[in-house]
Amino acid sequence: MLTPLASLRTGLELRLGADARAWLHLALTEAADAPRYAGRHGLPPWERHFAAAGRHCRDTSARPGDAPHGTPHGTVPEAADAARILLLHAAGPDTEALARLYAHGSADERRAVLLALPHLDPQPSADGARALVEDALRANDTRLIAAALGPWSARHLDAHQWRHALLKCLFTGVPLSAVAGLEERAAGDGELARMLEDYARERTAASRPVPADLHRALRAARRPRAAGPAPGPAAEGTAAEGPAAEAPAARPSEQTWEG
Amino acid sequence: MRIFDPHIHMTSRTTDDYAAMYAAGVRALVEPSFWLGQPRTSPATFLDYFDALLGWEPYRAAQYGIAHHCTLALNPKEANDPRCRPVLDELPRYLLKDRVVAVGEIGYDSMTPAEDSALAAQLQLAREHELPALVHTPHRDKVAGLARTLDVLRESGLPPERCLLDHLNETTVGPAADSGCWLGFSIYPDTKMDPDRMIRILRVHGTERVLVNSAADWGHSDPLKTRHVGEAMLAAGFTEDDVDQVLWRNPVAFYGRSGRLELEVTAPAEQLFEGNSILRGGA
Numbered sequence: 001m002l003t004p005l006a007s008l009r010t011g012l013e014l015r016l017g018a019d020a021r022a023w024l025h026l027a028l029t030e031a032a033d034a035p036r037y038a039g040r041h042g043l044p045p046w047e048r049h050f051a052a053a054g055r056h057c058r059d060t061s062a063r064p065g066d067a068p069h070g071t072p073h074g075t076v077p078e079a080a081d082a083a084r085i086l087l088l089h090a091a092g093p094d095t096e097a098l099a100r101l102y103a104h105g106s107a108d109e110r111r112a113v114l115l116a117l118p119h120l121d122p123q124p125s126a127d128g129a130r131a132l133v134e135d136a137l138r139a140n141d142t143r144l145i146a147a148a149l150g151p152w153s154a155r156h157l158d159a160h161q162w163r164h165a166l167l168k169c170l171f172t173g174v175p176l177s178a179v180a181g182l183e184e185r186a187a188g189d190g191e192l193a194r195m196l197e198d199y200a201r202e203r204t205a206a207s208r209p210v211p212a213d214l215h216r217a218l219r220a221a222r223r224p225r226a227a228g229p230a231p232g233p234a235a236e237g238t239a240a241e242g243p244a245a246e247a248p249a250a251r252p253s254e255q256t257w258e259g
Numbered sequence: 260m261r262i263f264d265p266h267i268h269m270t271s272r273t274t275d276d277y278a279a280m281y282a283a284g285v286r287a288l289v290e291p292s293f294w295l296g297q298p299r300t301s302p303a304t305f306l307d308y309f310d311a312l313l314g315w316e317p318y319r320a321a322q323y324g325i326a327h328h329c330t331l332a333l334n335p336k337e338a339n340d341p342r343c344r345p346v347l348d349e350l351p352r353y354l355l356k357d358r359v360v361a362v363g364e365i366g367y368d369s370m371t372p373a374e375d376s377a378l379a380a381q382l383q384l385a386r387e388h389e390l391p392a393l394v395h396t397p398h399r400d401k402v403a404g405l406a407r408t409l410d411v412l413r414e415s416g417l418p419p420e421r422c423l424l425d426h427l428n429e430t431t432v433g434p435a436a437d438s439g440c441w442l443g444f445s446i447y448p449d450t451k452m453d454p455d456r457m458i459r460i461l462r463v464h465g466t467e468r469v470l471v472n473s474a475a476d477w478g479h480s481d482p483l484k485t486r487h488v489g490e491a492m493l494a495a496g497f498t499e500d501d502v503d504q505v506l507w508r509n510p511v512a513f514y515g516r517s518g519r520l521e522l523e524v525t526a527p528a529e530q531l532f533e534g535n536s537i538l539r540g541g542a
Binding site for chain 2: 043048051052053054055080104106107108109110140141143
């Protein structure tokens with residue numbers, strides 16, 4: 001079976017014209033060369049490609065309106081997103097470089113950094129990656145919010161952050177299908193159920209419709225949690241269960257990007 | 260009537276403006292980075308502003324069906340403040356970004372030596388990044404300012420067809436047209452140009468290489484002035500094709516030289532969410 005990144009690359013190449021494919025090959029080669037530029041003055045060549053991916057790497061089959069929320073978890077990324085994720089994987093930036101790429105990035109570049117988080121080797125430090133996710137969750141751009149809630153966040157956000165992220169999706173209209181590990185993390189979460197019920201009451205009191213997705217989350221939260229270590233970081237009162245990364249919710253879906 | 264506003268500062272405008280612009284036919288725009296009214300005191304606030312022009316503002320525009328692009332630069336007024344000049348060192352990285360369609364607004368404000376060097380340096384950046392340049396002509400001492408601008412442009416080696424001279428009027432349109440640059444006119448309620456004066460200029464100079472913008476910002480200005488010019492052109496006997504050339508094809512041709520125009524909008528219509536005209540994230 002292909003790894004998610006291998007299938008991402010295959011799927012991308014199939015959607016590109018000849019010029020864009022040639023650009024992608026060059027950019028990936030230079031990204032793999034990134035360590036040679038570490039510590040040198042000036043912008044490494046691959047970072048130019050990272051910035052310019054949107055105009056070199058266009059999906060020949062995409063239509064406007066196809067992806068109003070960008071590329072949430074579990075859907076096939078837009079061509080430029082896919083290219084940037086592959087570039088990040090090839091270049092393997094450390095936590096500091098990743099933070100710089102995010103901070104100096106356009107909204108599209110920031111989204112790519114977030115989408116790439118679970119796939120990077122080396123993995124960024126948990127604190128470093130969390131800072132980027134927190135920044136995105138403070139944004140009002142729904143494409144950033146959606147991109148922030150992939151498998152990395154399912155594994156690492158603490159219960160409070162994760163619940164508020166879910167509520168923010170409901171507030172801003174990000175479909176909950178964008179949230180990785182929703183069912184596993186919500187299961188048995190009484191506090192989340194209370195927050196959702198309060199929100200539903202507030203909407204009803206204001207004569208406003210309750211988002212349909214709220215009921216989905218509420219059903220999940222009322223469901224008892226499956227046996228085994230709690231999803232999310234180990235600190236959640238169920239410590240000493242081993243690395244949280246081994247929890248069921250932690251694994252990126254095998255089907256991610258195999259659209 | 261399809262309209263491309265080649266110069267408008269949407270950061271200063273409301274969502275009502277976006278909706279009214281869409282209703283008037285505006286489908287694309289360019290937001291040049293400029294002075295914010297309140298002087299900035301460090302490069303960091305410029306970078307936050309650039310980030311907004313590359314992230315938040317295109318997102319906001321797309322919700323109203325409008326394709327947003329920007330031009331980035333250290334503006335002439337703040338080029339005089341030594342605390343802001345390090346922005347010039349940050350620009351090369353930002354000029355690589357998608358949807359940056361020119362270096363601008365650059366040019367002269369008070370015609371100081373600091374403005375000379377910032378203008379020359381940024382014209383070189385335009386050359387290196389294969390971008391056009393949006394050049395603001397000064398509001399004070401305009402005729403002399405244009406002459407000096409044209410001298411610096413010639414010295415820079417940036418071809419005139421990659422340069423848009425903006426805020427022109429009756430006294431500057433002649434030498435600007437002779438230079439081979441594109442000709443920009445800002446239509447304002449009080450100052451700069453008005454639609455009737457614009458019609459007189461179009462009658463004399465024709466529609467070739469002419470762009471009309473609202474330059475709307477935080478001052479007394481009107482984001483629908485482009486539409487008013489289109490209507491005035493039709494009333495004055497210009498054809499619909501003439502209007503389309505000035506209000507759409509000319510800006511597309513000029514900024515298209517960047518290779519970075521994306522005129523199709525991913526309009527997230529369904530994001531206009533349950534009574535919220537813009538998604539506030541619960542704020």
